[in-house]
Structures are given as C-alpha cells and as structure tokens.
Amino acid sequence: MTEYQPLLQLSGVSKTFADNTVLDALDLTIYDGEFLTLLGPSGCGKTTVLRIIAGFEQEDCGSVMLDQQNLAVLKAELRPVNTVFQSYALFPHMTVYENIAFGLKMHKVAKADIKTRVDEALRMVRLDSFAQRKPHQLSGGQQQRVAIARAVVNRPRLLLLDESLSALDYKLRQEMQIELKRLQRQLNITFVYVTHDQEEALSMSDRIVVLNKGKVQQIGTPREIYENPANLFVARFIGEINQFDGHVVRRIDEQHVEVVAEGADWVVKTDHPFVADDKVHVLLRPEDIRLTKSELVLDSVHVEGHIYECSYKGKTLDSYIRLASGTKVIASEFFDEDDPDFDYRLEQKVALQWTTGWEVVLPYEYAN
Amino acid sequence: MNMQINQFRFWAIGLATSWLALFVLVPSLMVLVTSFLTRDPDFLIRFEFSLDGWRSVFDPSFISLLWDSLSMALITACICLAIAYPFVMCLMSLPSKWRPIILFLLIVPFWTNSLVRIYAIQYLLGKKGLINDAMLGIGLIDKPLDLLYTPFAVIFGLSYILLPFMILPIYSAMEKLDLRLLDAAKDLGANAAQRLWRITLPLTLPGIVAGSLMVILPAMGMFFVADLLGGSKHALLGNVIKNQFIQTRDWPFGAALSVLMIILLSFMLWLYYRATKLSNRQGGINDSDF
C-alpha cells in the first residue's frame, strides 16, 4: 500500500445516538485509489462512518479531512464524494438518463458535456440501450448499475458503497462483485465499501477494516485478516474457526512455545512473547485440521474425538467432532473420490492433528 | 355448511352492491336523463327529449357566473395549497411522535358543523368583527373595511372549511416519500431548493392533485358559504343548482349543471391519474391518497 497517498483521514471521530455510542474515537486513513471495505456485524457503526464521510451525519467530535481540507465545513451537497445507496435510491420519476445526469446538472455542467459523460457512464455499466427506461422497468442488477453510474459520472474523489449488493440474489451478487472490481480499476477512484458479508469483503478489497461496537478491531489485507486475526472477535467473525483453550508450558525457541490444550502437548508457532503459565487460545481453521481414523494413527501428537455429524458440502466434507473434554470441532476436508478410507461413520473415533505453524495463538481474552 | 358459506357471501356482496346500484348508479343515470328532458310547470318534468337544459348552460350570462364560481374555487384551492404544503413540510420535519398529535389538533375543529363555523366567520369578518377591530387597533386602517358579502369573504370561508382536505392528501403523499431519495439528491449536489423542486414536488404531485380535487369540487357546491358570506351577489354553482331544484323548478337545467360537475370530476381524476404516472407509482388510482 506504500505507493498510495493518504486521501481521507478520520481522527478521533465519535458519534452517539441517544446514549448509544455508535463510533468511539475512530481513527482511520483511507488511501487514494484503494478498495477499502468496512466490515462488521450490524450495529457496529460501519454505515455511520459512511454517512459521516458523505455528510448526512455530523460527528460529535473528531475531524474528517479530505486532501488536507476539513470536511466539517462542507455541506453534503458540496462534498466531492458520492454514495451508492443500499436501496439504490433511484429517482422513480426520472428516466435512467435523467437519473445519471442529475448530479452533473446540479453542478451546472454544460449540456453537451452532460450528454457525453452520461453516455460514457451508460456504456461503462453496459446499459446504453436502457437510457429512456424508468427505474421500475429495470431488474435489480440493472438498477444497481444505474446507481453506480449515477455516482461515478460525477468523478468523485471517493465513492461510498453502502451494502450495495445485499439486495441482489447470490448469483447476481457474484457477478456484480467482479464488475465492481473492474470498475474500480478502470476508473481509478477510491472505493469505500460497507458490508457485513465477510466473503464479499475478502474477495473484493485491497484492505479490510473490521469494526465492532464502534471500534476498529483490525486493519489489513484480506489475507492478513483471515490468516492472522488480531483477536477472537476478528477470528470468529471472518470464516469459521475452532478454538482450543490452554496454557503455555515452556518456551522452546524464539518462535515456538509448548502449549497444553485438550490434554495434549502441542508445539505452536507464535511471535507473541508468551512465557510459561500464560493462558492462550489456539485457533484453527476447519480446513487446517487433519483427521485420521483412530486405528490408523501414528504415534504423534494428537487428540481423539468421535464424529457426531457429517455434512456433505459438494467440494468438501465437513465433520463435526466432539472431543473427550466436550469441545466441539469442525473439520473441513476436500472430498477425495478415489480414497477408499475417506468416509466416516457416525460415532467413529478419529484422531485430530494439524501442521505446526498453521495455527493462530492469541492471548487469553477474559471478556469471553 | 356449504349453504352457510353461500348465505354469508350472498349478503356481504349483495347488500352493498344493490345499495350502491340503487342509490348511486341509478340516480346518477337519472340525472343524466333528466338533463335531456323537457321542463314542465306542473309536473316538474315531461318525458320528452329537449336540449333546453343544456342550452341554458351555454347561455352567455350564465357562462360568466360559471366562470366566477370556477375561479373562486381555483383561488380557494391555491390558498389551501399555499397553506397546506408548507404546513406539511414543517410537520414532516418534526419528530414523528409529534405529527399525529398536531394533525389531530388540526382535524378536531372540522368535526363540528361546517355551517356553524361559517356562521362564526361572519363574526370575524363583520364591520365590527375581530379582524376589522384588530386592524383598526394597530392603525393599519382608519375605518372598517367591507369584508363581509364580498368574493373575498366567500373565498375566505371556502378555504377555511376545505383546508384539511388539502392537508391530509399532501400529508399522506409526503409520508410515502422515500427520504433516502433526498439524501441521494443531496449526495449528488442538489441544494435545498433544488431538492424541493426536482424531487419532493414531483413525487408528491399526486397528493397535490388529490387535494385540489377534494377542494375544487366542493368549493363549487357549498351554497351555504355563498349564502352566509357572499350575500346574494356572489353565487356559486351550488346556489344555481339549488335554485333550479327548489325555487325556479327548472330541473333539466339543474341536472345539466350537475352533469357538468361530474365532467369536471372526471377531468380531475384523469389529471390525478397522470400525476401518479409521472411520479411513477405504477399509475392507477390509489385510494390511500384520499
């Protein structure tokens, strides 16, 4: 991200609605040209961040700077920022063309220029032949693209997208994700995308900001967020994760410590300066867990459990295992048709292992 | 059990349908027929085709009266609109729990007899009425104005009586307005005036037309308003119709005038239909506007 210049800076932004603190001293820098996603459960404050940037809400304290200019003094209609609304908010009494031309008209762009730019925007979202339709004559995906064209035609410094794909069905959403990526590269505009859908966030973003209860939990690339979650909230919110609680027995070397969890001694890799007796969480993604039928297991570190539910997911087979301690674990393995052993019966005993280094070790969080 | 289903269905559908047919549809057709019959001094009408009723409608002396009544109704609608629209806009900007209370306060006086309230306006507008008193008191005028028995008084009374019929449809249209559209317009650079002109007004147009319809037509018919506030000089269409039926006994002419009002109603319904088309709520008549 180093080649990007900072475009928008939020510092210490707080917002409270009737005793409910939605944003709590939020700091965030958005870089020019990036695709940034604000990800979090509903009520985490992500939409409020967007509305503050757009100017629909006023922050209680803190500042929002765009290119070193304080946005607080600019009314929403004067900010070089445009929004693609969750409900699209297309003007029902105007044609597609009039909808897209609206912002240009408001900014008193010359008539001839409006025509060229609207036509160009229509071509970009592949709706050239729909210019004279009214919004209600379009499908959901088409309305979505009009909403995008209506915003980008103004060439904003920053495009804000508020859960813009959530109203579409699964298939269309996938297509629009690719379309949005393409548009972002083509236009070279900074996108700030808000979503609660972690899969969408992972597949589209350059960087993800995970928010919860008005606070930033982690900022990073999709890969960093998925592979090295900064805390339990991020780990649990992004994808599925198995959690083993244990404590450190001793430090082996700079990168490795020995941990006791689920009655076994594990060697785990961590950069955290744990010392003996520290309580820890050992986290593992379902796809990082290896299962072996108990009778076949070799004499290496493992923990035993039995399968109480199997669910066939097409690509993978998900096994639900209950360990001796009562802990429940999900393991997700690629389905291998040629392996005669690859099939578990319910109540079958299995041994559970993983490759050292695939786990994530976090300090124990007492709040849980 | 089947019998019972049929019986309930039969009564539920039959009662209202026959009532409406007998007391709305048939009489309306009779008005239309009457307008083409001949006037008879002894038996009111004679079953003989005649265009006399319609000829009286297009008589030049009558046309000017019709025009007066229509223009008073239009001015009334404009005044009601000029009060109602800003009123509703102010109302909408209040917290939503306040709105029903204020609307309720607004409606309460309209549950009392409209005739009685017109009579009260006589007090207000009279030479020694409150308005003249007040204006004399602050030195705006030095002798009382003749407010009563003028077109002004009639229009004042009509707009007073009909104001809620403008406010309620506009309120219901404004309530349906998607506020996110205003955010979107703001986002695209529209200032407050542009948002009003380009978004709010076109999208609440059906409410405006519905309100106008509910003001203009009654404003032409409320004969007692003209009677009490306009004296004999400033008659409404309603006064003329009433005279034809009660005093002059020219039923074909009176019936033709009623048909005229129905035509006006149809025209306004057509306007309403166009307005919903424009604001693109799928077109068609939407009873929730009324």
Add this chain to the structure above:
Amino acid sequence: MTQTFKFGFIGLVLFYVYSPIFVLMVNSVNGSRYGNKWQGFTFKWYEKLFENDALMQAAWHSLVVGITSATAATVIGTLAAVALQRYRFYGKGAVSSLVFVSMLTPDIVMAIALLILFVTLGIELGYISLLIAHITFCLPFVIISVFSRLKGLDMSVTEAARDLGANEWQVFSKIILPMILPAVASGWLLSFTLSIDDVIVSAFVTGPGYEILPLKVYSMVRVGVSPEVNAISTLLFVGSVVLIVISQLLLRYKRK
C-alpha cells in the same frame, strides 16, 4: 431560528383553524346579543336554547338520523369491505370504482340525484328519505376505512380458522370482526359526524315535516344573528371532542 419559524407557522395555522370556534364559545356566554363587545358572563342563551322547542326537536331528529344512518352504513359498509377483500365476484371492479366515485362526488350532485330518485319513486321526503341519503354518503367512508384496515392485516389467520373447521360466518364474527373493530368503530363515528354535519344533501331530501338541526340552524342564521346558535354550536363542539377523545382512548386501551 428555522425551528422557531416552523413552530410559529404550525401555531399560526392552528390558531386560524380554532379562532372561529373560539369566537363562538366566547359569544355563547357573552351578554351582548351581537357579540361585538364583551358584556358580562351569562348562561341566558343556553336557557333560551333549551326553551326553544323547535330547535330541540330538530336536534332530536338529527340525533335519530345520525345514529340510525351511521349504524346502517357501518353494517352494510363493513360487510362490503370484507366481501371486497375476501371474495372474487363478478363486477367487483365496478363496485369498488362505484365506492370510490361516490366518495368523491360533490354533495350537491348526490343530493339532486337522490331527490330525482325519491320524486320518481314517490318516496315522501322526510325521515326515510333522509335516512337513505345519509346512509348513501356515509357508506363509502365506512368501506374505505374498514378496507384499509383489512389490507394491513395478515389474512392467513382466516385460512387457519377455516382449516380448523370454522364456516364463513364464524370466520367473520370470531376472527375478522374482532381484528377490525377499531376501524369499524371509527367508521361509525365518522358516519355519525358526517350525518350530523350535513347541510347540502339534507337541504334537498328532507321535507317540511321533518326538520333537522343543521337546516334549522341554517334558517336561523340566514335571517340574522341568533345567540342560541352559539350555545348549541358550543355544545356540539364539546360533545364531538368528548366523543373523539373517548374513541381515541378506547383504541389505545384496546391496543395495550
């Protein structure tokens, strides 16, 4: 600043709307006959009002017409609204447009249409003709008020009731009616007010033998100022406010 302006404007409109009623109420206890000057508090106009037999009888007639026509219109209108919501039948579209148009038809047109009908059918102008006319102009308001309530309800409960063995009448009386009762009640109240309030239709369809309050008041105020009118208007206003407040309280109580 803008907030003050908004409240100021709303306040001004409310003042405008209430001022004539306020004038009436003050004058109903004003000693001065012409109501220009305050000449001391008095109840004499109320006394005169109760001594005025013709006026009292007209008020009684209005009450009778109001209650009977509101009740009949509510029964017919409720059934019609349920039929329009639940059943498909031939001419349904025509019936609903008839309802809609009859609501919008100017009173004066409806008045002469009914007058022509009554004269043609030879119905004597009096209580019966008034009753029919009042039911007719109240009917669409009841239908629309009940219908819009029905539209907002989840009608799958009626299917559940049918599934459990209720017949149409039981579905109506045990399921639908309790759910729409607030709308039925407000339909009745609206009808009663419309009936008590009506001048235009009644002026055409009543005869000399059956005088009702608005027409009696009309003939009194046409000839000049009569303070009894102030008194009875005040009573009517207070009565209707009490009625509305009670109905609102009942509705709220019901919801809890």
